[in-house]
Amino acid sequence: MTYEQVLRALTRDTAVEEKLGGYREVEGMISNLEETIRQGYQEYLNKGLAEGMEKGMEKGMEKGKIEGKKEIALAALKKGLSPSDIAEITGLNKEEILELSETVN
Numbered sequence: 001m002t003y004e005q006v007l008r009a010l011t012r013d014t015a016v017e018e019k020l021g022g023y024r025e026v027e028g029m030i031s032n033l034e035e036t037i038r039q040g041y042q043e044y045l046n047k048g049l050a051e052g053m054e055k056g057m058e059k060g061m062e063k064g065k066i067e068g069k070k071e072i073a074l075a076a077l078k079k080g081l082s083p084s085d086i087a088e089i090t091g092l093n094k095e096e097i098l099e100l101s102e103t104v105n
Helices: 003-011 014-078 083-090 094-104
Strands: none
Touching: 014 083, 014 094, 083 094
């Protein structure tokens, strides 16, 4: 007897049919749960990626601002402005400007 034949013979019995129906219902529930987990995981990854990109952009922009201020400070040092004036103009601290001044000399 093949598997299909055995299954057909068993499904003729209503008690077995009810059990099989219950198993099919559970299989459907498991399938739905798996799909929900997959969707939730994908949403979690997408959100994490978006947040990571946003933080990376913010960090990069801040770094760019600092580098721009240092370039301005370096140009001002080359023009002979005092470190105090440069600090006031750029917002950099005097230690940073003094480090830059070492590269000018």
